Amino acid sequence: MTDTPSYPSASAGLQELLPPLTQHEAATESARCLMCFDAPCTHACPTHIDIPRFIKKISTGNLLGSARTILQSNLLGATCARVCPVQELCEGACVLGAEHKPIAIGRLQRHAMDYVYGRHIDVFRPGKPTGKKVAVIGAGPAGLSCAGELAKLGHSVTLYERRDLAGGLSTYGIIVLREPVEVALAEVAMIKRLGVRIETAKDAGVDPPIANLQKNFDAVFLGVGLGSTPALGIPGEENILDGLQYIEDSKHRHAQLRVGRNVIVIGAGNTAIDCATIARRLGAERVTMLYRRTENEMTAYPHEYDFIKREGVTFWFLAQPVKVHHENGTVQALECVRISLGDPDASGRPSPKPIPGSTMMLPADQIVKAIGQHKPALASLLNLETDKGFIRVNADFETSSPGIFAGGDCIRARGAASTVMAVQDGKLAARSIHQRLAKGLVNHG
Ligand SMILES: Cc1cc2nc3c(=O)[nH]c(=O)nc-3n(C[C@H](O)[C@H](O)[C@H](O)COP(=O)(O)OP(=O)(O)OC[C@H]3O[C@@H](n4cnc5c(N)ncnc54)[C@H](O)[C@@H]3O)c2cc1C
Ligand code: SF4
Numbered sequence: 001m002t003d004t005p006s007y008p009s010a011s012a013g014l015q016e017l018l019p020p021l022t023q024h025e026a027a028t029e030s031a032r033c034l035m036c037f038d039a040p041c042t043h044a045c046p047t048h049i050d051i052p053r054f055i056k057k058i059s060t061g062n063l064l065g066s067a068r069t070i071l072q073s074n075l076l077g078a079t080c081a082r083v084c085p086v087q088e089l090c091e092g093a094c095v096l097g098a099e100h101k102p103i104a105i106g107r108l109q110r111h112a113m114d115y116v117y118g119r120h121i122d123v124f125r126p127g128k129p130t131g132k133k134v135a136v137i138g139a140g141p142a143g144l145s146c147a148g149e150l151a152k153l154g155h156s157v158t159l160y161e162r163r164d165l166a167g168g169l170s171t172y173g174i175i176v177l178r179e180p181v182e183v184a185l186a187e188v189a190m191i192k193r194l195g196v197r198i199e200t201a202k203d204a205g206v207d208p209p210i211a212n213l214q215k216n217f218d219a220v221f222l223g224v225g226l227g228s229t230p231a232l233g234i235p236g237e238e239n240i241l242d243g244l245q246y247i248e249d250s251k252h253r254h255a256q257l258r259v260g261r262n263v264i265v266i267g268a269g270n271t272a273i274d275c276a277t278i279a280r281r282l283g284a285e286r287v288t289m290l291y292r293r294t295e296n297e298m299t300a301y302p303h304e305y306d307f308i309k310r311e312g313v314t315f316w317f318l319a320q321p322v323k324v325h326h327e328n329g330t331v332q333a334l335e336c337v338r339i340s341l342g343d344p345d346a347s348g349r350p351s352p353k354p355i356p357g358s359t360m361m362l363p364a365d366q367i368v369k370a371i372g373q374h375k376p377a378l379a380s381l382l383n384l385e386t387d388k389g390f391i392r393v394n395a396d397f398e399t400s401s402p403g404i405f406a407g408g409d410c411i412r413a414r415g416a417a418s419t420v421m422a423v424q425d426g427k428l429a430a431r432s433i434h435q436r437l438a439k440g441l442v443n444h445g
Contacts, residue, residue, distance in 0.1 A: 017177040030059035044093035047074035066112035081110035126195035127154030135217040137204040140168020142408025143223030145426030151194040160204040222406040227374030236324025243370030260366025269299040272370035292320040292352040376410040387413040397429035
């Protein structure tokens with residue numbers, strides 16, 4: 001049982017994996033913190049939340065003050081508390097981790113966030129109006145963070161979102177076991193209460209056209225994320241399910257989601273692991289992840305790999321799909337070819353080379369592909385300079401087109417993309433835009 005009221009819940013089937021901390025647990029855990037000076041955890045957090053400070057406030061029972069400390073650095077603190085790969089970030093840097101258990105920073109952050117959201121407390125108010133107008137495209141973590149920070153500074157912000165609901169992958173792509181939809185939507189509602197006008201079902205670039213946005217707004221921020229899952233280009237592919245859609249269905253259309261008994265997930269990144277988790281938790285007897293390289297090249301976090309193995313998911317490494325066998329659309333097997341690894345390719349990883357005559361048949365009644373996402377389409381539409389297909393920005397998060405800024409997954413040409421990094425991009429871009437607007441440098445009017 002928790003001592004704090006929780007978010008209204010509409011999710012069925014899958015529940016958040018970790019229970020909230022009770023007040024007693026939060027008090028005990030926060031009392032373990034050494035309150036390090038120049039704390040390594042704060043450096044390791046991409047948004048640089050003053051972690052010892054927010055934990056100290058929890059230990060003295062000041063949950064509102066704790067939430068304020070978190071939100072000052074990270075407006076999406078409730079999402080990040082749940083989805084951050086804390087083992088790689090703040091908790092991985094905790095000095096207690098060397099000999100004891102690191103402080104449960106993520107769960108303490110969630111405790112403080114649940115306190116304010118559970119009681120409908122608004123920590124910030126809209127800033128004094130500046131008369132400047134900014135358009136933000138994409139209501140994922142990057143766009144919401146940028147929009148919210150600009151609204152706090154008094155700018156008039158309109159946020160355009162293509163989907164029916166705002167929140168980006170927090171709403172549509174992150175599995176309920178990690179983050180229920182209601183948490184993402186509570187943050188969207190908070191950003192709205194800061195004065196941000198959110199227009200959903202608007203495909204910016206098409207409606208409204210970019211030229212209009214540049215004419216009607218003083219600056220534009222692109223937080224458009226990445227695109228859909230690329231094609232494998234194999235016969236029978238139309239019978240393979242899309243991993244992002246599979247996850248979305250598990251969040252929003254749970255009752256209609258059909259999970260196979262013998263499921264193959266193609267891919268070995270974090271999205272593939274999420275698909276395998278859903279299949280397993282929703283009743284698949286056998287789930288196999290298929291990857292054309294080895295576990296050494298997997299892009300999934302090590303703790304996610306350990307988790308999925310504990311879930312009973314098995315792996316086929318060094319195998320590549322070549323054909324889906326089906327009868328009238330009912331999947332029967334995935335034909336694969338064995339792979340040997342050659343010299344590094346453009347990604348820097350050993351290139352997979354099919355071994356002639358090594359085909360094999362893997363029986364399956366459902367196949368899901370989770371092999372990454374297309375690069376942002378708006379980059380070419382706007383003729384923006386790119387880096388490996390991602391939008392190129394300078395140190396101020398400004399693209400090659402003056403007055404158009406960008407952040408989040410759409411600029412992340414290197415390293416793993418994460419929600420907290422998108423939040424930080426949005427925050428820093430908002431500061432750059434604010435400085436420019438204050439100097440009157442950005443104006444397309
Ligand atoms: C399956 C999956 C699981 C993940 N799990 C985790 C996790 O556990 N922890 C973690 O830290 N990270 C995770 N990530 C990564 C994380 O979700 C992203 O890094 C983060 O959402 C990036 O935020 P963003 O705002 O840049 O993009 P997005 O969240 O993708 O949001 C972009 C938004 O822009 C909208 N948009 C695009 N084009 C237009 C347009 N022309 N007009 C209007 N709107 C537009 C899109 O509809 C979308 O809502 C996961 C990613 C995936 C795919
Ligand atoms: S935002 Fe993420 S990385 Fe930063 S302190 Fe919170 S849980 Fe850790």
